[in-house]
Amino acid sequence: xxxxxKPIDPLVSPQRRRVLAAGAGLTLAGGLAPAxxxxxxxxxxxxxxxxxxxxxxxxxxxxxxxxxxxxxxEAGARVPEAxxxxxxxxxxxxxxxxxxxxxxxxxxxDAGQVGAVAALQDVMHAVSVARAVMExxxxxxxxxxxxxxxxxxxxxxxxNLLTPEARQAWQDWLKTAKYTPEANIENxxxxxxxxxxxxxxxxxxxxxxxxxxxxxxxxxxxxxAFKMHGRVGDSPQVGSGLFVEAGVGAATATGVGEEVTxxxxxxxxxxxxxxxxSADAACREAVEHIVRLRGDAVKDAQVGFLALDRAGRVxxxxxxxxxxxxxxxxxxxxxxxxxxSLRG
Numbered sequence: 001x002x003x004x005x006k007p008i009d010p011l012v013s014p015q016r017r018r019v020l021a022a023g024a025g026l027t028l029a030g031g032l033a034p035a036x037x038x039x040x041x042x043x044x045x046x047x048x049x050x051x052x053x054x055x056x057x058x059x060x061x062x063x064x065x066x067x068x069x070x071x072x073x074e075a076g077a078r079v080p081e082a083x084x085x086x087x088x089x090x091x092x093x094x095x096x097x098x099x100x101x102x103x104x105x106x107x108x109x110d111a112g113q114v115g116a117v118a119a120l121q122d123v124m125h126a127v128s129v130a131r132a133v134m135e136x137x138x139x140x141x142x143x144x145x146x147x148x149x150x151x152x153x154x155x156x157x158x159x160n161l162l163t164p165e166a167r168q169a170w171q172d173w174l175k176t177a178k179y180t181p182e183a184n185i186e187n188x189x190x191x192x193x194x195x196x197x198x199x200x201x202x203x204x205x206x207x208x209x210x211x212x213x214x215x216x217x218x219x220x221x222x223x224x225a226f227k228m229h230g231r232v233g234d235s236p237q238v239g240s241g242l243f244v245e246a247g248v249g250a251a252t253a254t255g256v257g258e259e260v261t262x263x264x265x266x267x268x269x270x271x272x273x274x275x276x277x278s279a280d281a282a283c284r285e286a287v288e289h290i291v292r293l294r295g296d297a298v299k300d301a302q303v304g305f306l307a308l309d310r311a312g313r314v315x316x317x318x319x320x321x322x323x324x325x326x327x328x329x330x331x332x333x334x335x336x337x338x339x340x341s342l343r344g
Contacts, residue, residue: 040064040211044312045076045328047206048254048304051086053336055079055206056328064332069210070109070131077105077127077218080204084163089204091124092163093222095170097177098229101161104236105130105220110246114140116236117147123156127220130236132156141236161222173226194320195256195301203235205242205252207308211330215244215308219252233257239267248274249310251283254323255303259290269307279307279315280340287319287342304339320344 043063045056059076067075081090081103088094095101105126106116115134118141120126129151133142142150152158162170207217219241223233234240234257241257243266244250251269253260260266265286272282283305290303304323307315316325316337321344328334 041330042211042213042312043069043209043330044308044314045072045206045208046306046308046314047076047326048204048252048306048323050324050326050336051080051083052204052206052326053328053334054083055204056326056334057332059206059208060328060332063210069208069214069216070107070113073206073208073216073218074107074127074131076206076208077107077204077220078125081125081127081220084165087166087169087222087225089221090126091159091161092166093161094166094225095162096223096229096231097226099162099167099170100229101166101222102229103161103220103222104232105218106236106238106242107131107134107216107218108238108242108244109216110214110244110250114238116141116238117143117151118232118236119144119230120147120151122148122158122161123151124159124161125156127218129154129156130218130220140238143232144230170226177226194322203241203254203257205235205254205306207242207244207250207252207306209250209308209310209312213310214246215250217242217244217250217252224257234260234265237261239264241266243267243270245270245274247310249279249308251305251307253303253305255319256298256301259294259298259301259303263289263293265290265303265305269305273307273309279309279313280317281315283307283315283317284340284342287317290319291342306339317341 045059047055055076058079059072062072062075080086084092103120103126104118107130108114115130203221205219219235221235240261251266253265268286269282302320304318316339318339318341321341323339
C-alpha cells in the first residue's frame with residue numbers, strides 16, 4: 001500500500017508549525033523544499049511524527065558538517081527535546097501523576113554501542129545523557145536518581161522541565177482524575193479516544209543510514225502524560241523502542257509502549273527484515289502480531305513502527321490511522337508521510 005505525502009498537521013499550533021517548517025525545509029502547505037544542508041551521498045534520515053522533519057534537518061546538517069552518524073542522530077533527537085511546544089519529549093513534557101517530569105532515552109549504533117537512561121529528572125537532553133552512559137561508563141542503562149546524578153556529575157545543566165503550560169495541563173487533569181493506581185488512567189487525555197496517538201502521547205524515534213551503509217538510531221520521550229511515577233515504556237529499551245543491526249537495518253516504535261514491549265517490537269521488525277521481509281511488511285507483521293496477541297485489549301490503542309533497510313528503503317505501519325513520519329534523503333529533501341494502518 002503506498003504511503004501518502006501530507007502537510008504538517010493543521011491541528012498543530014501555529015508556533016510549532018513554524019518551528020517544523022523552518023527546521024525541515026518544508027513549506028507550510030506540505031510541499032518539498034531543500035533543507036539547509038545536504039548529507040553525504042547515500043545517507044538517509046527517517047523519524048517518527050511530523051515534528052521528525054525538524055529533527056531530520058538537524059541530523060543532516062550535522063552530517064554535512066562532517067559529524068559522525070551518531071553525532072547526527074543525537075543532534076536530531078535534541079531538537080524535539082528542546083521544543084517547548086512538544087509536550088511528550090523533553091522540556092515541557094507532561095509530568096507524571098505526581099507532577100514530576102521524567103525522561104527516557106536510548107541511543108545505539110550497529111557496532112553494538114548502546115546507552116540508555118530512564119526516569120531521568122531535571123536534565124533536558126536525555127539522548128545526550130544516554131550517549132554519555134554509552135561512552136563514559138561500562139554500562140548500557142542507568143535509571144532514576146542514579147541517571148540524574150550521573151548527568152549532573154558529567155556537566156549536564158540542571159533545569160526545571162515543568163513549564164507553566166505543562167503544569168496547568170497537569171492541574172486540569174487532577175480536577176477529574178482519580179488519583180489511584182488505576183490501569184490506563186494516564187491515557188484518558190487528548191479527546192481522541194485512542195491511547196498513544198499523536199495528541200496524547202508521541203515519541204521521537206530517529207534512525208539513519210550513513211553514506212557507508214552503517215546504521216544508528218535514538219529514541220527519546222517524556223512518556224505517557226500523567227503516568228504512574230516510575231513507569232517506563234518501550235522508548236529506552238533496546239529491542240522495544242529501538243533496534244539497529246549491521247547489514248540489516250534499523251527500526252523504531254511509537255504509541256503505547258507497553259504493547260511494543262510485550263513483543264520486543266523493533267527487534268522483531270529487524271529480525272523480519274533479516275529473514276527477507278521488506279521494511280513495510282516487517283512493520284505490518286509486528287502490528288498484526290500485537291493484535292493477534294492482545295485482541296480487544298488494543299482496540300483503542302495506537303502502535304506504530306518505522307523501519308529502514310540496508311538498501312535505504314523505508315517502511316512504516318500502524319495499528320490506527322494517524323501515524324506520520326518524516327523521510328529526508330541525501331539531497332536534504334524532506335517528505336512527511338502518513339503510514340498505512342490496520343484500522344481506519
